[in-house]
Amino acid sequence: MSKLSVPVRKFDAVIVGAGGSGLRAAIQLSEAGLKTAVLSKVFPTRSHTVAAQGGVSASLGNSEEDHWHWHMYDTVKGSDWLGDQDAIEYMCRKAPEVVVELEHFGMPFDRTDEGKIYQRPFGGHMSNFGEKPVRRACAAADRTGHAMLHALYQRNVRANTQFFVEWMALDLIRDQSGQVLGVIALEMETGEVVAFHSKATVFATGGAGRIYYSSTNAFINTGDGLGMAARAGIALEDMEFWQFHPTGVAGAGVLITEGVRGEGGILRNSTNERFMERYAPNAKDLASRDVVSRAMVTEINEGRGCGPNKDFVLLDITHLDPATIMKRLPGIREISIQFAGIDPIKAPIPVVPTCHYQMGGVPTNYKGQVVGDDGAPVRGFYAAGEVACASVHGANRLGTNSLLDLLVFGKASGDTVIDDLRSGEIGLRDLPADFADRTLARLNRLNTQTGGASVNECRLELQRTMQKHCGVFRFKDMLVEGVAKIVEVEKAAAHTEIKDKSQVWNTARVEALELDNLVEVAKATMVSAEARKESRGAHVRDDAPDTPANPNGRDDVNWHKHTLWHREGNRLSYKPVIMKPLSVETIALKTRSY
């Protein structure tokens, strides 16, 4: 295919991804009457937001006193002080507004006796600046993400949003000046390649949890936005920080919400001990996710795991009233029966920490604008949700802050696009002559490659390497070796061969193109992790132990800064953490304990 044959379609805005943040951005743009295209690899309600379970945080105070400032404090502390405090203040202040809005869109939240939105406790969410757990997670049973994604899609149906369903974006288009001019995308049904030429491009492509072998993430979470951004010369921020969710079903990886512990569930080791009491005397089972995951792995490593191989711990809710389980956790019961073969009303669920969420991503400010290394916006480029790094999650995300993130920053990015369009800040500029070259070269290679590596084997090698070399606990030598191994995978991935050459719904081609993106993310992760010589949040190294000078291994003098990974030259640079909030006092650095 020559570039002359690449058709071009023009839009005011193109949103890539139709999960929570993409749909929330689309509502702003469609309701404002802008010509907007929303591209998605899957029908919108199949996006991974659908799998979120426990809740979305907002200091509504429906069951007890709460305040956005407490929420902000918890989020900064949860981030191990790596989160940017302007963005965190913005998110926590906006939370009640966007959650109430969602209720108005039709979201079927559970209700309190007074008819208000039901709220449950969640890990790391406390009242009065870290005092005791507070009910802040707004929930629709344990299907909050499903209910939210459908409500957002439904609002888009009402707004007549134009969707391009089962279209995969392949590459970002930028011109000489660095302005972003849209994306090139592949229609999966026909194999047709089209340029979406737009004034504004919003990435809402989600995370890349599939870089790990054991992941709660959907098959589609292959970091497409990160790959596209990296190939287009955008640095990726804080990619060493990956959240391992404490409770994935052992063996299957399927998520069991933290809401289970919010409703009173307890983690137990092989001696039936409630071991979290030792690691987090105050918050116990509701400590932050990184803390709980490390405690679990420590229990397993010290021989107190359960099962024939002593390789998991137990999540116990047998002491809860079965009526509560049926009412508040029906989906979890279903999942446990389906994937662990256990009815949690009768027996505890075997769980292990499982890769769940990427805290890093495409660097943005709190308005949803993608920013360059100097902090200045990249014209025409916006990002929200898991693909973006605002950074509100820093080194560790609190449960329920992801659904909040995508509402707040989905909306903010939409609003910023509208402002930038109306002020004339961005407009439709000419496509550069070579806009399709890179993409067509990638597709042509796949069409003609013979004798190359299998996509499936390359991906498995990548996932196993990440799992082994860059997990819950990290070791210097393993990281160094991991970098070399990922570079090997990258070489093989450059020559993958697919047997299927059909133009129609070619899933082999899609998986090969996704692998290109997984490779970028894995490389960014391993290289950033190898370089960060401290322990912070989800990144914990054996050579950065807990000492009086560096409590928990955190080295604020040398490492209180964001990592930026540049694809070109596979190199790193760093930028300061934004410590100044928008209106309140800085939440000063402090040792983190729960």
Next chain:
Amino acid sequence: MATSTMQFKIYRYDPDKDNAPYMQDASVEVDFSLDRKLLDVLTRLKAKDDSLSYRRSCREGICGSDAMNINGKNGLACLTEIKDLKQPVVLRPLPGLPVIRDLIVDMTQFFKQYHSIKPYLINEGPRPERERLQSPEEREELNGLYECILCACCSTSCPSFWWNPDKFVGPAGLLNAYRFIADTRDQATNERLDDLEDPYRLFRCHTIMNCVDVCPKGLNPTRAIGKIKEMMVRRAI
């Protein structure tokens, strides 16, 4: 390690090279200690033959991508236990919709019907500053309705939908219609009932109940349809 060979008969069709669809015999080594669900085995089959095409995403029964016809019954591959399957396992695309390729169907008609019921909350009243109140009992009315994952297992198992996919809303669409009718926050109940009061849109349902039988989420569209009919009768008298 409990490995064994599983036999399959799979519907194959690639319009780029096949003149007509055909059933392909396939077999694959399965490790029962790792593979539990049909989707796990499909992944193994695809590793052997990358041209085998099907949709999949969450692999936990919440996204609704991998609906297909499994040994004659619609279901989700990711929730189908392999140990229970009679061999050779016969896999076909969902019936009643045009096939694009292999196990992938064109769902346009299905979504068109879903969209036709105005699947969004209609409340033109002034937006309150806080949430609209709804009692736990009122909220309970939405249970068994809002959980629909739009997988299309139900509608594509319904003979009435096969015959009139352009005119009959189908069980999934009607279940969702009732989800909004039943919502105390929605103000368009009368308009919604008017829209469905039609010999085809609603009344093609002959309570065959295939929909109830196949729903992977255990929902009951027939009951929802019955409720809509009941409301129509009640408002007529």
